[in-house]
Amino acid sequence: MPLLSLLDRSRSVAPPGYSRWLVPPAALAIHLSIGQVYAFSVFKIPLSRLIGGAHAAPDDWSLATLAWIFSIAIVFLGLSAALFGAWLERVGPRRAMFTAALSFGGGFWVAAAGVALHQLWLVILGYGVLGGIGLGLGYISPVSTLIRWFPDRPGMATGMAIMGFGGGAMIAAPLSVSLMTRFAGVAPQGVVPTFLVMGAAYFVYMMFGVFTIRVPPPGWAPAGWVPNEKRRAAGPETSVQNAWTSPRFWLVWVVLCMNVTAGIGILEQASPMIQELFKGRVAAAAAAGYVSLLSLANMVGRFVWSSVSDYLGRKATYATFFALGAALYASVPSLGAAGALPPFVIVTALLLSMYGGGFATVPAYLRDLFGTMQVGAIHGRLLTAWSVAGVLGPLLVNRIRDAQLAAGVPRAHAYDMTMYVMAALLAVGFVSNALVRRPAV
Amino acid sequence: MTGHIAPPAPSIARLIGAWLFVGIPFAYGVYQVVVKALVLLRAGR
Numbered sequence A: 001m002p003l004l005s006l007l008d009r010s011r012s013v014a015p016p017g018y019s020r021w022l023v024p025p026a027a028l029a030i031h032l033s034i035g036q037v038y039a040f041s042v043f044k045i046p047l048s049r050l051i052g053g054a055h056a057a058p059d060d061w062s063l064a065t066l067a068w069i070f071s072i073a074i075v076f077l078g079l080s081a082a083l084f085g086a087w088l089e090r091v092g093p094r095r096a097m098f099t100a101a102l103s104f105g106g107g108f109w110v111a112a113a114g115v116a117l118h119q120l121w122l123v124i125l126g127y128g129v130l131g132g133i134g135l136g137l138g139y140i141s142p143v144s145t146l147i148r149w150f151p152d153r154p155g156m157a158t159g160m161a162i163m164g165f166g167g168g169a170m171i172a173a174p175l176s177v178s179l180m181t182r183f184a185g186v187a188p189q190g191v192v193p194t195f196l197v198m199g200a201a202y203f204v205y206m207m208f209g210v211f212t213i214r215v216p217p218p219g220w221a222p223a224g225w226v227p228n229e230k231r232r233a234a235g236p237e238t239s240v241q242n243a244w245t246s247p248r249f250w251l252v253w254v255v256l257c258m259n260v261t262a263g264i265g266i267l268e269q270a271s272p273m274i275q276e277l278f279k280g281r282v283a284a285a286a287a288a289g290y291v292s293l294l295s296l297a298n299m300v301g302r303f304v305w306s307s308v309s310d311y312l313g314r315k316a317t318y319a320t321f322f323a324l325g326a327a328l329y330a331s332v333p334s335l336g337a338a339g340a341l342p343p344f345v346i347v348t349a350l351l352l353s354m355y356g357g358g359f360a361t362v363p364a365y366l367r368d369l370f371g372t373m374q375v376g377a378i379h380g381r382l383l384t385a386w387s388v389a390g391v392l393g394p395l396l397v398n399r400i401r402d403a404q405l406a407a408g409v410p411r412a413h414a415y416d417m418t419m420y421v422m423a424a425l426l427a428v429g430f431v432s433n434a435l436v437r438r439p440a441v
Numbered sequence B: 001m002t003g004h005i006a007p008p009a010p011s012i013a014r015l016i017g018a019w020l021f022v023g024i025p026f027a028y029g030v031y032q033v034v035v036k037a038l039v040l041l042r043a044g045r
Helices: A020-047 A063-091 A093-117 A120-140 A143-149 A154-182 A188-212 A240-244 A247-277 A284-312 A314-338 A341-370 A375-382 A384-406 A416-435 B012-044
Strands: none
Touching: A020 A063, A020 A093, A020 A120, A020 A143, A020 A154, A020 A188, A020 B012, A063 A093, A063 A120, A063 A240, A063 A375, A063 A384, A093 A120, A093 A188, A120 A143, A120 A375, A143 A154, A143 A341, A143 A375, A154 A188, A154 A284, A154 A341, A154 B012, A188 B012, A240 A247, A240 A341, A240 A375, A247 A284, A247 A314, A247 A341, A247 A375, A247 A384, A247 A416, A284 A314, A284 A341, A284 B012, A314 A341, A314 A416, A341 A375, A375 A384, A384 A416
């Protein structure tokens, strides 16, 4: 079809005079959209009261059942990123981004049908499976293109896009609530029309990314850039198959997995933790404000740390995350015991900035080790570390806390052991990072 | 003729437009979070 040929890699090669500064907004249009997934929780209460209205009826979906929708979306994010990465490198970013938009936007529409018919499997198929595939494809699709356009600042370029993923929820949460309020009189809880509007809006918004992105012509380099400059040079061009089977890949996999697991330790428990550590001083409302601050730190960290890594080097940046992070985690119990609230907030915000920084810096780390040829596909495979950490982190944190409480430890100290375990995980990440060796170019 | 006509070189206006297109929703999101965080932190103090 002539129209679809517009999506071909050959049709998306940048013409002379194209500014590479158009690529980050194209990538951001995708990441700001798919970042909506982190705001899915705003739909949970309305989805659990579709029949009952003000209160949940016996036939309504339970919150525990609804949690599966988000989990399945994240699982399909990891699976699709791992499976379709090589296809993305073959067909180019434009076709992959278009498929992501179709899948993510279409997922909302299928989910809307599921809500209208009150069929949970259809909601899971729509938002979880189709939407999850859109998430995975969308997440990795602009990465290799950004790295090729910004060989001088790969950390900053990918950090900008991945910061958008963090920012997507900040836009989607108030937008979803406002749409559901507006459509409350049209459909139960206003969910179906909200899903339809969001599916269409995200598809259109993502089209801006699809038709703005361009791949650089072969051999392109920024004017005046010296490619062999130490530390900033890309690694030898490696196929996803060769990268996947190398020890280097698995060392970086452990690096990402440990960094994410430790970050989730704070994220998962942030609200109850601050209330229990500072009992009588921090109310539930203030705790919610604290969680917002952490999400902001997570987002800012994505851009700042990945940009810093262009100067510091990727290995040194991760060494900082792990060494500083372990020390900060180990200090949290003392800060709690001393009732030092402002230092506690600063320390945990810094920890969350490094959690975000870990996500954003890893594509550039892969480029340093495996070159740019299939970096998107390699990044896709690496994201399985995220899926594992997504299960491992909350499991560890909840189990440790419950075991502490069962052993009679006071609530204010129930997190001490968790913090020390998180510090130990970061120590494992430190060792794994130290073992990574840059290949000879 | 098998090729296609290359689009004109991007102007500053196109660059500004592209950045505003993503920057405005982004700024809206950040504003929402900052306001929420400040209001709630004040309320809980």
